[in-house]
Amino acid sequence: QSALTQPASVSGSPGQSITVSCTGTGSDIGSYNLVSWYQEHPGKAPKLIIYDVNKRPSGVSTRFSGSKSGNTASLTISGLLPEDEADYHCSSYTLSSTVVFGGGTRLTVL
Amino acid sequence: DVQLVESGGGLVQPGGSLRLSCVVSGFTFSGHWMHWVRRAPGRGLVWVSRVNGGGGSTHYADSVKGRFTISRDNAKNTLYLQMNSLRAEDTAIYYCARGTEYTYGGSALDYWGQGTPVTVSS
Numbered sequence: 659q660s661a662l663t664q665p666a667s668v669s670g671s672p673g674q675s676i677t678v679s680c681t682g683t684g685s686d687i688g689s690y691n692l693v694s695w696y697q698e699h700p701g702k703a704p705k706l707i708i709y710d711v712n713k714r715p716s717g718v719s720t721r722f723s724g725s726k727s728g729n730t731a732s733l734t735i736s737g738l739l740p741e742d743e744a745d746y747h748c749s750s751y752t753l754s755s756t757v758v759f760g761g762g763t764r765l766t767v768l
Numbered sequence: 769d770v771q772l773v774e775s776g777g778g779l780v781q782p783g784g785s786l787r788l789s790c791v792v793s794g795f796t797f798s799g800h801w802m803h804w805v806r807r808a809p810g811r812g813l814v815w816v817s818r819v820n821g822g823g824g825s826t827h828y829a830d831s832v833k834g835r836f837t838i839s840r841d842n843a844k845n846t847l848y849l850q851m852n853s854l855r856a857e858d859t860a861i862y863y864c865a866r867g868t869e870y871t872y873g874g875s876a877l878d879y880w881g882q883g884t885p886v887t888v889s890s
Contacts, residue, residue, distance in 0.1 A: 694875065704880055709868065749815070
């Protein structure tokens, strides 16, 4: 049950698009379309922004989108806003019927 | 409004035990998978365990299997995590979280509590 691999940090300017990668294995991301992404602001609870690879819960901005290729999932944020500055976490369901998270990525909006 | 409130954390010696509780409100508790997730100081989120709505199906991370037990009392709208044989590496903030109704096995978590801190130290 090794953690999924995410870059420690990414950055972008307002209005730009950024992509956060999340790499797993054939036992998790590669086996299911059950990848989720969470946005976490300091002192706040994580917020679900993407589930099942590319679906958005009600109320989540269309600027957030998800995709997957093989063992790697990606979160893309378009039209960056200052309030997008946060930590982003990916997770995946696994063949062991467990869930595994990534290490988290800090997004800085320059 | 959906609310999840954890309690039961504290300071415990290595080898000791603690029981965490998570009282929920604002939704039909028995209709959801529930999870425990933890975050060690300066580290990312780590999934710990999950239990189905009826309480009969449980799953654990390898790091806690055999030491931690997840359970629930649907009549009391409460989720539990019994933690035994605690180690220094179990030191973390423990969060309870609700699995969504619309993902397989409740694998996406749509509501989280604020967490309860557990420190394992002599």
